[in-house]
Amino acid sequence: MVRTLTQAAKWIDRVGIALLFPKDDVVLPSLWEQVNGEAARNWAVRDADGGFVEWTKEMGFLWGAKDELPARGLVCVGKHVARVATCVAPRLVPTLLAAGDPYEPEGIEADVVARITRDGPLTGPELREAIGTGKKDVDKAIAALHRRLVLTNSHLVEQDGPWGALAHDLLRRKWKVPKRLARRETARRELALLFLDAAGEVTAADLAPLGWRRKEAAAVLDDVAESREAEGFRIWARR
Numbered sequence: 001m002v003r004t005l006t007q008a009a010k011w012i013d014r015v016g017i018a019l020l021f022p023k024d025d026v027v028l029p030s031l032w033e034q035v036n037g038e039a040a041r042n043w044a045v046r047d048a049d050g051g052f053v054e055w056t057k058e059m060g061f062l063w064g065a066k067d068e069l070p071a072r073g074l075v076c077v078g079k080h081v082a083r084v085a086t087c088v089a090p091r092l093v094p095t096l097l098a099a100g101d102p103y104e105p106e107g108i109e110a111d112v113v114a115r116i117t118r119d120g121p122l123t124g125p126e127l128r129e130a131i132g133t134g135k136k137d138v139d140k141a142i143a144a145l146h147r148r149l150v151l152t153n154s155h156l157v158e159q160d161g162p163w164g165a166l167a168h169d170l171l172r173r174k175w176k177v178p179k180r181l182a183r184r185e186t187a188r189r190e191l192a193l194l195f196l197d198a199a200g201e202v203t204a205a206d207l208a209p210l211g212w213r214r215k216e217a218a219a220v221l222d223d224v225a226e227s228r229e230a231e232g233f234r235i236w237a238r239r
Contacts, residue, residue, distance in 0.1 A: 082209035
């Protein structure tokens, strides 16, 4: 079981990519399961009427870890896979970048990138004030830029109230990325093998969290695994 930031970072380095919390249609492991156990779902202590009292010890650790891991340079965290919070081993950040498609931000996304490039990591409220745009549009732009691997989580900024605000930074500035990345095909094969190692066997749809079309995923899987037909589906397993 994971109980410290160091243990969390070592586990993520071993598996490569993990979700923060499990998602039913994603075959990747989750840090929550390592902290709280695979079958455990309780995240809060409640009173007799079901009202929230406090987080469980495990949830308290994980909620802090999701911000401390990137802040300390241990793990890349952001909504980079499956549109949910994802933990990426620093060694795999260049691979994710190499496997993606070229992307040039436009509109509000470009404004967000320009501000963070100039001013350093910024929170959502700071970005809204800087570019004069509403919360909905800024949040949408930030989510898209995380998905496109342009932005990533930086650190938590304390503010008034019980919650801090998450600061976002350029992924290529926050994490060490070589000027020359691996070939796109090579990077995609590495990621396909990672999913296979996580699940044992996969369908092309299981690689959808990476943003790949099923035809693209099937072509990559054909390069690295053996397939069989089962109930109308093609299933790949490692050779």
